[in-house]
Amino acid sequence: MTEEQLNRALDLMRRLPPQQIEKNLSDLIDLVPELCEDLLSSVDQPLKIARDKKEGKDYLLCDYNRDGDSYRSPWSNTYEPPLEDGTLPTDRLRRLEIEANAAFDQYRQMYFEGGVSSVYLWDLDHGFAGVILIKRAGDGARNIKGCWDSIHVIEVQEKSTGRSAHYKLTSTVMLWLQTSRPGSGTMNLGGSLTRQMEQDGTVSEPTSHIVNMGRLVEDMENKIRHTLNEIYFGKTKDIVNGLRSIQPLADQKQKQAFSEDLANALQKRQGKSDP
Amino acid sequence: MAPDDQISDQEKVRIASDFIRHAPPGEFNEVFTDVRVLLNNDTLLKEGVAGAFALYNKDQLTPVKLPNSSIPSLVTEHNDIGGGRFFDPRSKQSFKYDHLRKEASDLQAWEPDAAVESWRDALESQFTEYTANHYKHGVCAVFGQSRNDSMSLVACIEDHQFQPKNYWNGRWRSQWCATLSGGTGELQGTLRVQVHYYEDGNVQLVCSKNVKHSLTCSNEVETAKEMVRLIEESESEYQLAINENYQTMSDTTFKALRRQLPITRSKVDWEKIISYKIGKEINKAQ
Numbered sequence: 210m211t212e213e214q215l216n217r218a219l220d221l222m223r224r225l226p227p228q229q230i231e232k233n234l235s236d237l238i239d240l241v242p243e244l245c246e247d248l249l250s251s252v253d254q255p256l257k258i259a260r261d262k263k264e265g266k267d268y269l270l271c272d273y274n275r276d277g278d279s280y281r282s283p284w285s286n287t288y289e290p291p292l293e294d295g296t297l298p299t300d301r302l303r304r305l306e307i308e309a310n311a312a313f314d315q316y317r318q319m320y321f322e323g324g325v326s327s328v329y330l331w332d333l334d335h336g337f338a339g340v341i342l343i344k345r346a347g348d349g350a351r352n353i354k355g356c357w358d359s360i361h362v363i364e365v366q367e368k369s370t371g372r373s374a375h376y377k378l379t380s381t382v383m384l385w386l387q388t389s390r391p392g393s394g395t396m397n398l399g400g401s402l403t404r405q406m407e408q409d410g411t412v413s414e415p416t417s418h419i420v421n422m423g424r425l426v427e428d429m430e431n432k433i434r435h436t437l438n439e440i441y442f443g444k445t446k447d448i449v450n451g452l453r454s455i456q457p458l459a460d461q462k463q464k465q466a467f468s469e470d471l472a473n474a475l476q477k478r479q480g481k482s483d484p
Numbered sequence: 485m486a487p488d489d490q491i492s493d494q495e496k497v498r499i500a501s502d503f504i505r506h507a508p509p510g511e512f513n514e515v516f517t518d519v520r521v522l523l524n525n526d527t528l529l530k531e532g533v534a535g536a537f538a539l540y541n542k543d544q545l546t547p548v549k550l551p552n553s554s555i556p557s558l559v560t561e562h563n564d565i566g567g568g569r570f571f572d573p574r575s576k577q578s579f580k581y582d583h584l585r586k587e588a589s590d591l592q593a594w595e596p597d598a599a600v601e602s603w604r605d606a607l608e609s610q611f612t613e614y615t616a617n618h619y620k621h622g623v624c625a626v627f628g629q630s631r632n633d634s635m636s637l638v639a640c641i642e643d644h645q646f647q648p649k650n651y652w653n654g655r656w657r658s659q660w661c662a663t664l665s666g667g668t669g670e671l672q673g674t675l676r677v678q679v680h681y682y683e684d685g686n687v688q689l690v691c692s693k694n695v696k697h698s699l700t701c702s703n704e705v706e707t708a709k710e711m712v713r714l715i716e717e718s719e720s721e722y723q724l725a726i727n728e729n730y731q732t733m734s735d736t737t738f739k740a741l742r743r744q745l746p747i748t749r750s751k752v753d754w755e756k757i758i759s760y761k762i763g764k765e766i767n768k769a770q
Contacts, residue, residue: 213521214521214522214524217517217518217521217522218518218522220514220518221503221515221518221519221522222686223682223685223686224507224508224511224514224515224518224680224682224686225503225506225507225508225515226506226508226688226690227686227687227688228688228690229506233503236499236502236503237499237522239491239495239499240491240496240499240500240522240523241522242489242490308758312754312757312758315752315757316752316757319743319746319747319748319752320742320743320745320746321741321742321743322743345741345742347737347740347741348740350736350737350740351732351736351737353729353732353733353736353737355733355737355738355740355741356741357741357742384738384741386733386737386738388729388733390725390729392721392722392725392728393691393693393722393725393726393728393729394675394691394692394693394694394722395691395692395693396689396690396691396726396729397688397689397690397691398687398688398689398733399687399688400681400685400686400687400688401685401686401687402684402685402687403684403685404684416758419754419757419758420754420755420758423752423754423757424754427751427752427754430742431744431745431751434742434744437738438734438738440681440685440687441687441733441734441738442730442733442734442738444652444681445679445681445687445689446727446730448645448652448654448679448681449654449656449677449679449689449723449726449727450723450727451620451645451654452619452643452644452645452654452655452656452677453618453619453622453643453656453719453723454618454619454620455618455720455723455724457617457618458616458617458618458620459617
């Protein structure tokens with residue numbers, strides 16, 4: 210029963226307006242408390258920012274750096290509010306996590322020219338997994354509020370030779386746009402797209418993982434950016450213009466009838482002149 | 485909260501009803517089934533949540549086919565006569581409406597409000613022609629109500645495209661209310677558009693706009709023509725503004741969030757990024 214309920218809950222979250230994800234998720238957990246942990250780990254939410262006062266840097270919050278009600282900062286590797294024995298990555302993994310955060314910080318700057326990024330890693334039996342988060346809010350220019358949230362979950366299976374690995378990436382990008390203007394009233398275009406990609410990579414040293422993950426994430430984000438552009442500003446716009454026609458439909462029918470007549474007349478003329 | 489702390493039945497009903505009322509156009513059945521399984525209490529569903537079905541259908545301006553008429557009507561708050569019955573001013577009938585099956589039955593004769601009927605009828609003619617001219621599959625309805633010294637006319641349009649096989653649905657709703665008293669009147673409109681795209685994702689467009697105009701009313705036909713002229717102007721202006729926003733959102737806002745490529749015009753050199761970091765670490769160690 211619980212598995213069916215989880216599937217129904219996820220189906221519901223794909224249908225309810227994404228603009229109210231947090232409220233919907235909270236209500237859903239209230240309604241079916243047994244699904245709480247499953248829902249928190251499988252429903253993507255817009256990323257929240259917290260301040261690491263020790264390091265003087267911002268970091269992003271998600272279920273992967275959460276332990277109870279506390280969140281771990283990737284900069285200081287400590288929990289806020291403090292936890293006695295909060296989950297921490299092993300030393301080896303923490304070293305890689307530090308490198309990854311620095312690398313993706315640069316990636317973020319090059320593509321987003323602002324925003325906040327965070328990388329969290331955790332151990333698996335034959336490798337490790339991680340999440341790469343990026344949040345970029347717009348500056349509100351032209352009276353439009355915009356925000357981009359990237360959530361890349363990557364699973365790295367290290368081959369027994371230690372010289373190659375298999376990378377499985379599941380990425381969700383959330384894009385939020387809203388405006389309130391006299392001409393168009395309130396317009397809220399938001400939500401997310403999810404894609405999966407996997408590939409193998411050679412590993413010559415630990416930092417090779419960062420190169421392999423980086424390339425995979427970059428390719429994935431570039432693809433999703435392209436699709437977001439098509440869906441948000443192409444598809445949904447076409448649907449709106451299919452619901453109502455600014456041009457009177459009677460005029461269009463006339464135009465269509467005219468061009469059909471013309472085509473028929475041309476065909477007849479060609480038929481006559483053919484031998 | 486601990487799994488033992490269950491919320492009250494009242495809270496469950498509130499949550500279930502909220503979910504139902506926010507079902508995107510064309511997906512009521514799927515949301516209903518999801519909520520039914522999650523609530524896991526058909527008695528509570530029937531007793532506490534059934535009201536939400538009616539509110540949803542009325543809010544969506546749901547089109548309804550009448551068994552003995554070729555022109556569909558709409559289910560709205562304006563033609564709700566209680567007891568699960570609604571009236572269709574065009575065919576002068578009332579019907580029982582099943583909110584789950586979305587079907588009309590038990591048709592009976594319905595008496596229009598004589599004081600306002602000539603005005604309502606005139607507007608219905610003009611408005612029906614306007615709807616056919618701009619909404620390929622649009623359904624419209626005009627309701628009239630007279631009071632002591634004023635009249636109110638409500639004109640609604642609904643058009644939708646449901647393509648679940650292609651993972652999208654959309655609906656346009658217009659609601660125009662005119663209050664006429666003496667020789668003047670006020671025209672108020674609420675325009676709403678909702679689009680849901682859900683192939684490997686969940687993207688929704690939710691738009692709404694309120695419009696106000698003042699009216700001068702001479703006779704039934706002239707007033708109806710003026711109303712429709714203002715409505716056509718407002719709705720087209722709205723649609724153009726939405727399209728302009730799309731342009732700005734894509735050209736300006738979206739571009740400023742993430743570049744297509746870094747300023748170098750080529751992808752990131754990850755080897756370089758790693759070596760730079762290692763270089764810094766080595767320097768720090770010294």
